[in-house]
Amino acid sequence: MPNKIDEVDFTLLRLLRKNSRMSLTEMAKDLGVTVPAIKYRIQKLEQNGIIKKYSAIIDYEKLGYGIIAFVGINIDPMKRKQIMEKILELDEIIELYEITGEYDVMAKIVTKDIHSLREFLTFKLGGVEGVTRTYTMIIVKEFDIDDRRNKQWKSMK
Amino acid sequence: MPNKIDEVDFTLLRLLRKNSRMSLTEMAKDLGVTVPAIKYRIQKLEQNGIIKKYSAIIDYEKLGYGIIAFVGINIDPMKRKQIMEKILELDEIIELYEITGEYDVMAKIVTKDIHSLREFLTFKLGGVEGVTRTYTMIIVKEFDIDDRRNKQWKSMK
DNA sequence: GTTGAAAGAACCGCTCT
DNA sequence: AGAGCGGTTCTTTCAAC
Numbered sequence: 556m557p558n559k560i561d562e563v564d565f566t567l568l569r570l571l572r573k574n575s576r577m578s579l580t581e582m583a584k585d586l587g588v589t590v591p592a593i594k595y596r597i598q599k600l601e602q603n604g605i606i607k608k609y610s611a612i613i614d615y616e617k618l619g620y621g622i623i624a625f626v627g628i629n630i631d632p633m634k635r636k637q638i639m640e641k642i643l644e645l646d647e648i649i650e651l652y653e654i655t656g657e658y659d660v661m662a663k664i665v666t667k668d669i670h671s672l673r674e675f676l677t678f679k680l681g682g683v684e685g686v687t688r689t690y691t692m693i694i695v696k697e698f699d700i701d702d703r704r705n706k707q708w709k710s711m712k
Numbered sequence: 713m714p715n716k717i718d719e720v721d722f723t724l725l726r727l728l729r730k731n732s733r734m735s736l737t738e739m740a741k742d743l744g745v746t747v748p749a750i751k752y753r754i755q756k757l758e759q760n761g762i763i764k765k766y767s768a769i770i771d772y773e774k775l776g777y778g779i780i781a782f783v784g785i786n787i788d789p790m791k792r793k794q795i796m797e798k799i800l801e802l803d804e805i806i807e808l809y810e811i812t813g814e815y816d817v818m819a820k821i822v823t824k825d826i827h828s829l830r831e832f833l834t835f836k837l838g839g840v841e842g843v844t845r846t847y848t849m850i851i852v853k854e855f856d857i858d859d860r861r862n863k864q865w866k867s868m869k
Numbered sequence: 870g871t872t873g874a875a876a877g878a879a880c881c882g883c884t885c886t
Numbered sequence: 887a888g889a890g891c892g893g894t895t896c897t898t899t900c901a902a903c
Contacts, residue, residue, distance in 0.1 A: 560775070571768035575732045580897060590898075592870050607769040611728035617762045618717070625782075625811060625818060639855070651859055653781060656849040661782060692813040698796070700806055737878060747879075749889055 560605070563588065567596055568605070573701070575609040615649075620665040622672045623697075626680070627658030627690040634685035635659075641683045647675050658690065717762070717764035720745065724753055725762070730858070732766040772806075777822040779829045780854075783846040792816075798840045804832050813846065826827070841857030 563586055570582055582588045600606045615623055615680075630638045633653055642662070643651060650663035662680075666672040720743055727739055736754075738745045757763045772780055787795045799819070800808060807820035819837075821830040833846055 561884085568768065568770060572770065573765075573767070575766040575768045578897060589871055591900085595870080595899075603774065604771050605774045607771045608730075609732040609766065610730070611725065611732045611766050611770050612764040613725060613729065614761050614764045617760065625809075643855060643857070651855040651857060652782075652851045653853040653855075654849040655849055656847065661849065661851075670811065692811040692814065692815065692818065694809045694818075695810055696810040698800060698808040698810075700800070700808060735878060746890055748881095748891090751879080752888075 556599040564596055564600065567593070570605065571597075571609070602674055615665045616668045621665060621668045622664075623694045624634070624664055624672070625692040625694065626662045626664075626676070627692070628660040628662060628680070628686060631660050631685040631687060632659070636682055637687040641684075642680070645675070645679055647671075647679065720756075721753055721757065724750070725757070728754075728763065728766070764854075772822045776824060778825045779823045780851045781821055781829070782849040782851065783819045783821055783825075783833070784849070785817040785819060785837070785843060786845040787816050788842040788844060789816070793841040795840055799837070802832070802836055804828075804836070 566586060567582060570577055570585060579590045583593045586593065597606070606682050628642075639651075639653075639660070642660070643646065645664075647664045647666055648662045649665055652661045653659065654661050664675065666675055672691070676691060680686060680689055723743060724739060727734055727742060736747045736750050740750045743750065754763070784798070794860045796808075796810075796817070799805065799817070802821075802827055804823055805819045806822055809818045810816065811818050819833065823832055829848070833848060837843060
């Protein structure tokens with residue numbers, strides 16, 4: 556589907572990953588092409604879905620969430636659909652994946668503190684019918700992965 | 713540290729999470745305040761670190777990465793620092809965390825296909841001295857968590 | 870992919886409460 | 887301190903090439 560992604564597109568993606576509020580003018584200057592050319596390329600990347608969205612990355616800890624964690628979840632496979640719908644409604648969950656391996660589902664969650672974590676695990680998540688087990692991995696430190704990715708992208712074309 | 717985050721700020725964060733390229737004008741219209749007020753609030757949120765950055769969210773699959781996975785990693789605790797530095801250099805890793813529980817480190821990775829996954833696990837990650845075990849959880853499906861978060865945020869103030 | 874002109878948005882100093 | 891107003895500057899948009 557991708558209409559051929561070239562070096563300029565990869566650089567564009569790198570810039571937008573680094574700062575999605577960067578102006579077209581600045582990108583154009585950085586890349587040595589004109590503003591409309593940048594606009595056209597970005598539109599293409601948006602249309603073919605390579606750029607999913609532009610988002611502000613929030614520091615949940617500074618917002619008052621003391622606990623950020625991964626929670627591996629096992630579920631009754633016969634009730635998968637209903638369970639996932641229920642889980643998606645839980646406010647604490649900020650990311651959700653179906654995965655292979657020891658857990659069926661992986662969630663990334665935020666809670667105010669240890670007590671609200673317990674409440675979440677015991678009553679909210681644990682209360683969903685068909686959830687058979689949860690395993691909590693509290694994030695102690697998050698590393699910043701800046702760009703770098705561009706190198707790899709280049710080698711893939 | 714937060715200079716009191718109010719409802720308007722939470723809504724602002726929700727809007728910026730949904731689309732970080734939204735113009736100040738549009739946010740001002742949505743929130744019923746003036747553009748300078750929005751600008752002032754956003755600056756505060758950036759300065760106190762609640763907004764970490766603005767980023768384009770990439771669809772790695774559409775970019776040609778067939779495999780997206782979590783990898784739980786166990787390491788020799790005596791060599792933690794050097795190991796983390798080495799791991800951070802690996803291009804396949806797009807997110808990296810230190811966590812509690814069964815694994816010491818959790819990585820989110822992307823590779824082109826199963827073969828490059830094997831190569832990554834065996835030689836690149838597995839080749840880092842002090843990495844004692846890896847456990848791969850391939851992401852089969854990713855769910856979209858839109859806003860909703862705003863509700864929870866409101867209840868926290 | 871470029872140019873140029875018109876519309877629109879962001880920025881700055883000033884004002885008001 | 888926080889919010890509004892208006893004029894200048896910069897950015898985006900969209901035509902035609």
